[in-house]
Amino acid sequence: MRDVFLKMATRTNWRTLVTVIGIAACVMYMAGTTAMVEGLDSGTDALAARVQEGPYIALEGSSLADSMVPISVLDLIEGNRTLCWASWVDVEIQSVHVGSTYAIACNDTSGMVTPDLAPLSGSSLWMGARLKDDAERMNITLSSGTEVVLDTAQGNVTLEYERTLNYGAFFSTDWVLVSEDVPPPIAPSVDSVSFILIPKESTEDLERLREEGLTLIPMTGTVAFFKGGIEQVQSSLYVVSLSTSVVIAVLVASLMSVEVHYRRNDIEVLRQIGGSPSLIAGIFTLQTFYVSVFGGLLGVTLGYVVTNFITSFAPLMGYASFVVPQATLSSTLLPFILALVFGIIGGLPVAVLASRKLKKEGPPR
Amino acid sequence: MLCIALLSGSIPLLLAIGSLPQQEFYGENVYVVSQITNDEPLPPELLEDLRNQTWIDAISPETYAFCVVKGEPVVVRGIDSEGFIAIDRGEVTSGSADGVFLLAGERLSSRLDIDLGDRIILTGSTHPYLEEMEVTGIYESSGPPNDEILIPLNRSWGISPVGKDGLLAIRVRTDDYDTLKDHLNGTGVPLVLGDGTKSVVLNSDERFDARLATLLFQHPELGGERGVAHTSVFVQQAGNSVQIVVWGFLVLNSALITFGIVAVLAKAVVEKRRDFGVLSAIGANRAQMARMLLRDLVILSVPAVLAGILLGYLLATALGAGDVIILFGHSIQPSYDLVLLVQLAVAGLVLSIVLGTVIYHLISGERPVEMMRGVAAREERKTLEEVLSD
Numbered sequence: 149m150r151d152v153f154l155k156m157a158t159r160t161n162w163r164t165l166v167t168v169i170g171i172a173a174c175v176m177y178m179a180g181t182t183a184m185v186e187g188l189d190s191g192t193d194a195l196a197a198r199v200q201e202g203p204y205i206a207l208e209g210s211s212l213a214d215s216m217v218p219i220s221v222l223d224l225i226e227g228n229r230t231l232c233w234a235s236w237v238d239v240e241i242q243s244v245h246v247g248s249t250y251a252i253a254c255n256d257t258s259g260m261v262t263p264d265l266a267p268l269s270g271s272s273l274w275m276g277a278r279l280k281d282d283a284e285r286m287n288i289t290l291s292s293g294t295e296v297v298l299d300t301a302q303g304n305v306t307l308e309y310e311r312t313l314n315y316g317a318f319f320s321t322d323w324v325l326v327s328e329d330v331p332p333p334i335a336p337s338v339d340s341v342s343f344i345l346i347p348k349e350s351t352e353d354l355e356r357l358r359e360e361g362l363t364l365i366p367m368t369g370t371v372a373f374f375k376g377g378i379e380q381v382q383s384s385l386y387v388v389s390l391s392t393s394v395v396i397a398v399l400v401a402s403l404m405s406v407e408v409h410y411r412r413n414d415i416e417v418l419r420q421i422g423g424s425p426s427l428i429a430g431i432f433t434l435q436t437f438y439v440s441v442f443g444g445l446l447g448v449t450l451g452y453v454v455t456n457f458i459t460s461f462a463p464l465m466g467y468a469s470f471v472v473p474q475a476t477l478s479s480t481l482l483p484f485i486l487a488l489v490f491g492i493i494g495g496l497p498v499a500v501l502a503s504r505k506l507k508k509e510g511p512p513r
Numbered sequence: 514m515l516c517i518a519l520l521s522g523s524i525p526l527l528l529a530i531g532s533l534p535q536q537e538f539y540g541e542n543v544y545v546v547s548q549i550t551n552d553e554p555l556p557p558e559l560l561e562d563l564r565n566q567t568w569i570d571a572i573s574p575e576t577y578a579f580c581v582v583k584g585e586p587v588v589v590r591g592i593d594s595e596g597f598i599a600i601d602r603g604e605v606t607s608g609s610a611d612g613v614f615l616l617a618g619e620r621l622s623s624r625l626d627i628d629l630g631d632r633i634i635l636t637g638s639t640h641p642y643l644e645e646m647e648v649t650g651i652y653e654s655s656g657p658p659n660d661e662i663l664i665p666l667n668r669s670w671g672i673s674p675v676g677k678d679g680l681l682a683i684r685v686r687t688d689d690y691d692t693l694k695d696h697l698n699g700t701g702v703p704l705v706l707g708d709g710t711k712s713v714v715l716n717s718d719e720r721f722d723a724r725l726a727t728l729l730f731q732h733p734e735l736g737g738e739r740g741v742a743h744t745s746v747f748v749q750q751a752g753n754s755v756q757i758v759v760w761g762f763l764v765l766n767s768a769l770i771t772f773g774i775v776a777v778l779a780k781a782v783v784e785k786r787r788d789f790g791v792l793s794a795i796g797a798n799r800a801q802m803a804r805m806l807l808r809d810l811v812i813l814s815v816p817a818v819l820a821g822i823l824l825g826y827l828l829a830t831a832l833g834a835g836d837v838i839i840l841f842g843h844s845i846q847p848s849y850d851l852v853l854l855v856q857l858a859v860a861g862l863v864l865s866i867v868l869g870t871v872i873y874h875l876i877s878g879e880r881p882v883e884m885m886r887g888v889a890a891r892e893e894r895k896t897l898e899e900v901l902s903d
Contacts, residue, residue: 173772177765202641211632315677320644367641373579376586377841384838
């Protein structure tokens with residue numbers, strides 16, 4: 149009886165072949181689309197790798213002016229770090245209001261901001277190039293030693309212009325840079341800092357700061373932009389796959405239903421030789437399994453063939469791209485497993501129904 | 514109905530994804546002038562020259578930077594507000610675009626909960642840089658800027674990789690492409706002129722093949738510094754790459770939906786075999802039965818297709834309204850129009866009727882008695898021994 153069971157469950161004809169091809173189409177869709185997104189992921193990763201990444205900025209909340217990171221957080225940092233204090237000031241030169249901006253003081257022992265920052269003395273000030281342009285448009289000529297008044301709600305301090313922070317500098321060219329020894333009222337607080345710069349290599353420090361609830365922002369956006377963008381693509385793919393999986397379940401169930409319908413004579417033969425309903429259900433379940441396995445294998449293969457065909461021949465039509473479909477665990481195993489699960493989910497009820505129908509119909513003629 | 518719903522829901526979304534890179538730069542009669550390499554940036558004089566041409570309707574000098582705002586990737590566009598709004602045809606719905614402005618796209622501001630007066634930290638695109646600006650307005654656009662941040666050109670110089678006075682592109686609206694091309698040729702400035710489908714290199718011996726660009730992109734060591742300098746070509750590559758992924762989705766989607774319809778119709782037709790057997794036994798010929806099937810298919814397919822299109826439309830619209838599909842910071846909105854809806858309906862109907870008829874012809878060769886018994890006539894009746902030895 150076991151031989152009969154196996155032979156009937158694995159019998160192959162043109163209908164079985166059509167069923168295998170149908171399941172293969174579903175798997176091809178999932179494997180192909182996932183492989184293409186993985187290829188896009190890999191391509192954009194390659195683009196991101198070309199870009200030099202800067203340090204991360206760690207702050208409390210989302211604004212420099214409001215951020216107050218407790219000094220105790222520094223105990224969590226084992227590697228290099230630069231401490232920065234930001235004060236919102238009104239800038240006046242020769243009694244003319246030039247603009248409102250940030251005055252930034254840094255404790256930059258690791259030289260992350262600029263190796264030239266150390267000579268900045270307590271009374272010196274570096275001015276962003278754009279702010280300086282604004283001053284010059286107001287007919288104010290700045291030269292070394294020109295007095296610049298930084299006014300805050302708590303009072304003001306007079307510093308001497310020393311040099312210009314040019315475009316391409318670390319901080320906004322609207323800001324002014326002052327020494328950490330700057331006198332009150334913009335002297336750095338001893339209890340807190342506005343933000344901390346952490347090198348991207350210090351992953352453990354960054355993780356600890358993230359756990360502490362600080363906001364971490366990469367100072368070079370491209371890499372994070374592309375990584376975030378690819379995560380969005382993958383999320384979108386899951387949405388598409390989810391809606392598609394409904395169709396795949398219906399498709400596989402329909403195919404198996406047709407197969408059972410056509411195999412009524414086999415069922416009758418089984419009844420004549422004393423096959424029980426559970427044996428018949430088992431045959432169709434096993435058939436569903438092996439049809440799904442072959443369909444899955446064929447589908448994964450076709451998925452790569454079709455997508456590679458598209459990406460390989462697209463340049464001939466003038467569409468050169470950096471997408472190379474990638475075979476990964478998620479683009480091979482996942483569609484295969486889904487086909488298997490949906491195959492069994494679609495086929496099992498049909499198999500059970502077939503066996504129950506036999507029970508209802510009573511003894512064979 | 515589910516298959517048609519999937520078809521009518523996914524195609525407009527896929528078409529919208531595919532057109533995103535083009536929408537970013539192009540539009541109706543909008544052309545893009547960009548540098549060939551970083552070594553030869555667009556000179557500011559070119560912008561002034563183009564501004565003086567009467568046959569140009571609108572002109573927008575721009576820079577682009579990739580940033581992360583509130584954890585989400587966001588494109589930051591450096592613009593001259595007047596020229597940009599003239600090209601984009603959007604509007605500032607609240608606040609203003611005067612002075613040192615930061616306009617948040619309307620959809621972006623609602624997605625990330627950005628309000629007027631909020632301060633936003635912006636960082637360098639390809640180099641470390643820190644800037645903080647105040648949101649001064651909300652900008653509504655029918656295109657990608659609805660998901661972007663717009664700042665003045667001079668504020669973007671620190672963020673984008675171009676530096677002071679730099680421009681990554683000059684977008685021009687004119688209905689006279691040939692005059693634009695001739696004029697640019699006459700300036701002697703090496704540049705790339707794109708119309709959304711192709712790019713031409715002007716005033717340079719540089720003939721940068723797209724396939725070579727891809728090779729250099731994948732292996733920059735082959736091209737030295739020039740390998741990473743061809744910004745415009747790489748933008749084109751990124752656009753192409755998205756297009757090709759979309760094509761792949763469309764091809765695979767169509768194959769899946771065709772098989773889905775085949776499977777469902779096969780099941781339906783097979784379940785009708787007993788009826789065909791009875792009809793055949795009382796004298797109906799194949800042509801009569803085919804006509805009846807065709808009538809049944811039309812009666813079943815028309816409401817199924819219409820309901821499927823409605824369901825797909827509702828699904829895609831809900832996905833768009835809920836900002837569920839977001840690619841590189843841009844929410845994908847399905848692009849429906851009447852022609853597309855009619856095409857989808859016709860395609861669904863034709864597909865259903867043709868496939869149903871084909872399936873009928875495959876089974877209609879059976880004898881009436883076999884059809885009534887539900888046994889395939891093509892499979893000869895076999896003895897028990899034959900079945901077991903099969």
